[in-house]
Amino acid sequence: MRKISVTVSLSLDGVMQAPGRPDEDIRGGFERGGWANAYNDAVMGRRMAEGMSKETELLFGRRTYQDFFSVWPNRTDNPFTDVLDRTRKFVASRTHAEPLPWQNSVLLSGEAAGSVAELKNRPGPDLVVLGSGNLVQTLRRAGLVDEYFLLIYPLILGTGSRLFPDGPPADLRLLESLTTSTGVIIASYQQT
Numbered sequence: 001m002r003k004i005s006v007t008v009s010l011s012l013d014g015v016m017q018a019p020g021r022p023d024e025d026i027r028g029g030f031e032r033g034g035w036a037n038a039y040n041d042a043v044m045g046r047r048m049a050e051g052m053s054k055e056t057e058l059l060f061g062r063r064t065y066q067d068f069f070s071v072w073p074n075r076t077d078n079p080f081t082d083v084l085d086r087t088r089k090f091v092a093s094r095t096h097a098e099p100l101p102w103q104n105s106v107l108l109s110g111e112a113a114g115s116v117a118e119l120k121n122r123p124g125p126d127l128v129v130l131g132s133g134n135l136v137q138t139l140r141r142a143g144l145v146d147e148y149f150l151l152i153y154p155l156i157l158g159t160g161s162r163l164f165p166d167g168p169p170a171d172l173r174l175l176e177s178l179t180t181s182t183g184v185i186i187a188s189y190q191q192t
Contacts (some may be wrong), residue, residue: 001125004059004137009036010163016133017160024067030160039153043180047088051149052083059116059127061135062093068130069102090119092135113142114154120144133161141167147190148172154183
């Protein structure tokens with residue numbers, strides 16, 4: 001059975017909304033987009049590159065898939081674009097139709113929890129969810145998340161979409177942690 005890991009950037013108060021760009025996600029009047037950029041450093045770059053070097057497949061919700069597709073295929077100044085292009089991407093969406101625009105993308109049919117549970121039981125590399133807050137909530141409620149890879153930034157945003165807004169309680173076990181030069185804690189937790 002494949003493992004499902006969730007990779008998310010979040011503030012100390014659990015906000016995961018729009019870490020990368022001011023225009024990334026302004027839903028609910030969110031005005032703090034791009035909050036993670038000032039904290040990037042070489043330690044984080046190395047750790048993220050380690051994760052990208054592992055053979056995995058990606059799992060996206062519709063909105064995050066669209067956002068990644070609008071940005072990454074057009075960037076040529078980094079090592080991540082080639083990896084993202086080559087990697088198989090599964091997309092949970094009720095509104096998209098095939099063919100999906102980004103190479104190596106596969107639309108999951110049906111309800112997300114059932115489709116992902118079926119995908120998890122198929123042979124293949126582990127699955128990594130990038131962002132995709134709504135999808136993460138669905139998978140968490142269905143008991144499908146095995147690990148969380150969290151980049152916890154030393155700031156409090158006060159408002160915005162949170163990784164754990166509600167839902168079932170969960171016990172987690174710390175697998176590893178690392179602190180960057182800018183104070184970001186990178187931690188891996190396993191669902192127990």
